[in-house]
Amino acid sequence: MSEARATRRSPTVRLFLMGFLALWLIAAAFPFMWTLWGSFKVQSDFFSIQDWRNALWGTRTVIETGAPFTGAGYEGAWIQEGFGGAVFNTLIVTVCVVAISLTFGTLGGYALSRSSYNYTFWILMTALVFRAMPHITLVSGYLLPFFELNIWGYLSTTIIVLVAINQPFTIWMLRSFFMNIPKDLDESAMVDGCTRFQAFRYVIIPVMWPGVITTGLFSFLLAYNDFAVTAMLLSKENQTMVPKIASFLGSTQQEGNVMFAVAAVVSATAPLFVLVLFFQRQIVSGLTAGAVKG
Helix, strand or coil: CHHHHHHHHHHHHHHHHHHHHHHHHHHHHHHHHHHHHHCCCCHHHHCCCCCCCHHHHCHHHHHHHCCCCCCHHHHHHHHHCCHHHHHHHHHHHHHHHHHHHHHHHHHHHHHHHHCCCCHHHHHHHHHHHHHHCCHHHHHHHHHHHHHHCCCCECHHHHHHHHHHHHHHHHHHHHHHHHHCCCHHHHHHHHHCCCCHHHHHHHHHHHHCHHHHHHHHHHHHHHHHHCCHHHHHHECHHHCCHHHHHHHHCECCCCECCHHHHHHHHHHHHHHHHHHHHHCHHHHHHHHHHHHCCC
């Protein structure tokens, strides 16, 4: 009787879950889709006080440009304000931060996961303390030596600071992945003639590759979305995307162009969707591997 009732209810439950999922996806995607739509309007439409529906129909956009859509925001951001330079700087910073963080993170995480010494615990606790500290607190300590050495404003110094901030996280996360890999794999490889590093490179890394990709994605997002560090340590000529977008908004002394910022936000967000969609299987596999003790 109970089984038959559960069978009758299952389509209803399934329909409810699908409806809830659809509503959640709409709510999650709406801000980006609305911003994408508004980036092809003029400011008086997208930020209309009189009627929010002007952003839908493009009333003022038609009057000012002769068409319901315009690419003036993208043209102003990319051509007039040189947003492409900020994109290139962001690419350099993110690639370097991810490469350096993963290199030291995999080596350090593997060593700590296989170490039996007592100081391993204190190394991890120290790394956790540095990870918990606000970024602005760490950055303030770098400002004086950077000014004295005349190296403030360059991408290389910002990369060093971001790696220092990100390294404790990568070590902790990668260590958890290494802990889930049995030590028997290392020992079997070394019995077959491999050195410790060869066992690490040819046996361990291929097994935990999803974990490396997952950690690399989080490192990428840290460098890609950072504002506090890049705004304080980079000069105007070497700005990355997020500080550049903030500069489009202007200040109390200088008027900005909000539509340039809207177009730049869409340009900066779109690659993240592509990246997550491309690596979604590896991300899920990595998170699952880190959560299940193997």
